Amino acid sequence: MRAFGKGYEEFSERIKEEGVHLIRGRTARVEEKEGKLLVRSEEIYEERIMETKVDMVVLSVGLEARADAPEVARMLGIDQGEEGWFVESNYLTEPTSTFSGGITIAGVCQGPKDIPDTVAQGSAAASRVLQTLMRGKIRLGIKDLPPEKIIENARQISPLKMEVES
Amino acid sequence: MSTRVDPNFSKKLEAYGKADWNECYHCGNCSAICPLTEDGFLFPRKGIRAIQMGLKDQLAGYVDPWLCYYCGECTDTCPRDANPGEMMMTLRRWLTAVYDWTGLSGLLYRSFRAHMAFMIVLFLGVIASFLVFADFSIPATSEGLVEINAFAPSELIHEIDTILLLALMFFLVTNILNMFIKVIIMDKSVRVPIYLYFVKVWEAIFHFGTQWRFSKCEEKRWYWFLHWFLMSSYTLMFIFIIFFLDWFQTDVVHPWYHPQRLLGYYVTAGILISTVYFVWNRIKAGKTIFKFSHHSDYIFPVLLFLIAFTGILIHIFRISGMAQATYITYMLHLAVEVPMVTTFVAFSKWSHLAYRPMGLFFANLKKAALQKQYKTQLAPAT
Numbered sequence: 001m002r003a004f005g006k007g008y009e010e011f012s013e014r015i016k017e018e019g020v021h022l023i024r025g026r027t028a029r030v031e032e033k034e035g036k037l038l039v040r041s042e043e044i045y046e047e048r049i050m051e052t053k054v055d056m057v058v059l060s061v062g063l064e065a066r067a068d069a070p071e072v073a074r075m076l077g078i079d080q081g082e083e084g085w086f087v088e089s090n091y092l093t094e095p096t097s098t099f100s101g102g103i104t105i106a107g108v109c110q111g112p113k114d115i116p117d118t119v120a121q122g123s124a125a126a127s128r129v130l131q132t133l134m135r136g137k138i139r140l141g142i143k144d145l146p147p148e149k150i151i152e153n154a155r156q157i158s159p160l161k162m163e164v165e166s
Numbered sequence: 167m168s169t170r171v172d173p174n175f176s177k178k179l180e181a182y183g184k185a186d187w188n189e190c191y192h193c194g195n196c197s198a199i200c201p202l203t204e205d206g207f208l209f210p211r212k213g214i215r216a217i218q219m220g221l222k223d224q225l226a227g228y229v230d231p232w233l234c235y236y237c238g239e240c241t242d243t244c245p246r247d248a249n250p251g252e253m254m255m256t257l258r259r260w261l262t263a264v265y266d267w268t269g270l271s272g273l274l275y276r277s278f279r280a281h282m283a284f285m286i287v288l289f290l291g292v293i294a295s296f297l298v299f300a301d302f303s304i305p306a307t308s309e310g311l312v313e314i315n316a317f318a319p320s321e322l323i324h325e326i327d328t329i330l331l332l333a334l335m336f337f338l339v340t341n342i343l344n345m346f347i348k349v350i351i352m353d354k355s356v357r358v359p360i361y362l363y364f365v366k367v368w369e370a371i372f373h374f375g376t377q378w379r380f381s382k383c384e385e386k387r388w389y390w391f392l393h394w395f396l397m398s399s400y401t402l403m404f405i406f407i408i409f410f411l412d413w414f415q416t417d418v419v420h421p422w423y424h425p426q427r428l429l430g431y432y433v434t435a436g437i438l439i440s441t442v443y444f445v446w447n448r449i450k451a452g453k454t455i456f457k458f459s460h461h462s463d464y465i466f467p468v469l470l471f472l473i474a475f476t477g478i479l480i481h482i483f484r485i486s487g488m489a490q491a492t493y494i495t496y497m498l499h500l501a502v503e504v505p506m507v508t509t510f511v512a513f514s515k516w517s518h519l520a521y522r523p524m525g526l527f528f529a530n531l532k533k534a535a536l537q538k539q540y541k542t543q544l545a546p547a548t
Binding site for chain 1 (some may be wrong): 192193194195197198199203204205208211212243245
């Protein structure tokens with residue numbers, strides 16, 4: 001079992017030394033027995049069924065997109081993925097931009113992530129906004145282009161003007 | 167020891183049911199939720215692992231599918247929708263084909279057309295031989311009795327019956343031997359002492375009679391009962407046909423409380439009720455266990471139903487003294503029975519009746535032998 005990200009591997013090694021037992025396997029069921037909780041799972045590495053008596057079970061819940069995410073997406077004209085997260089225009093080169101020009105996203109609205117990633121993406125989004133402010137123009141997104149008009153010289157059209165028109 | 171890997175194995179398995187288990191990321195939820203799995207026989211996750219890696223030879227000696235009764239709990243709780251329950255079902259079909267050295271089983275499972283063609287040929291063959299050998303013109307006797315044994319000579323029927331069943335038993339027994347070689351002999355990690363075979367055989371017989379392990383699958387009591395009802399009815403019928411055909415198929419009409427008639431009613435009720443239940447559920451496809459159906463899952467109960475149904479018709483026609491109708495339904499009864507027995511007993515779904523108790527028997531043998539091995543290995547140290 002390995003940990004993802006810088007420093008996490010060391011972290012998981014440290015807690016193992018400090019007496020935390022890490023077991024690979026999904027908990028299938030939790031039963032109450034003699035005032036204690038019985039956790040049943042498969043220990044994948046040792047290939048056996050484990051039944052562990054514990055005092056407390058902490059459930060780690062999954063994340064899902066906010067219930068009002070579709071409303072926000074409609075308001076800003078940005079897209080949602082299959083699971084409801086907002087879609088960035090390019091995962092590798094444009095991780096904060098959306099298909100609508102001038103709208104940037106950062107944080108868990110785009111997908112589950114931890115604090116350092118959220119902070120980094122927030123900084124990136126802020127700098128993208130600053131770029132726009134300093135240039136006085138908004139970079140066009142794919143959605144801002146008129147669908148059935150061939151633009152011969154894109155620079156002649158003012159992006160700000162287009163924004164107002166649409 | 168070298169291990170052979172077959173990268174196309176999951177593609178080959180596709181013909182036996184569902185085959186894509188790449189969804190699985192091995193969380194072990196299915197093994198942990200299973201009420202039947204135990205240490206040493208961890209399923210279904212280990213099977214999925216072997217399929218993903220293409221360990222064909224290891225899977226041929228894999229006894230665990232016969233220990234699973236498919237309650238569907240693993241599929242219901244699988245976080246990845248990988249359907250491990252159907253994997254066990256598919257593996258059972260594949261194992262039946264692996265044990266069968268003639269190769270017919272694989273053909274019947276892989277191709278619906280081949281199965282149907284095989285059965286239609288047998289069906290027509292039986293009807294043709296009746297038309298040639300039997301005499302349809304014999305009327306009912308003066309007391310209003312229809313003598314089936316005069317219409318189709320009972321000695322001849324009995325002889326053909328014996329030959330057919332002996333041939334099928336030969337195939338079934340050799341297949342079981344093949345299974346024994348693959349499961350016990352080829353597994354070098356365990357040596358089974360001879361006396362264990364006698365100790366453990368009673369357990370297998372008990373489970374064959376009661377299917378007690380099946381009832382351990384929670385919330386499936388009703389299903390277990392119907393399955394047991396079908397199994398016991400069919401086994402009784404099978405015993406009658408093999409050993410007591412003279413007693414069972416007579417022209418004497420016994421009073422209703424006679425054991426022969428009561429047993430006949432039990433058998434008919436068991437087959438009719440259970441097959442209707444199973445087919446209806448498969449068409450509805452509501453519960454997890456009925457969601458995916460292989461063609462053998464339909465043909466088998468439908469044929470069983472037809473056999474019981476024609477059996478009832480024969481009974482009614484015979485009592486009411488309608489000679490021609492009795493003869494024709496009797497002919498149809500055998501024309502359905504022969505293809506069912508020929509294609510299913512040794513080569514298809516029916517054979518799980520033999521493989522399940524044998525699988526349990528072999529698993530128990532392995533378990534006891536391993537326990538003994540570990541004890542002798544550990545003894546000097548303690």
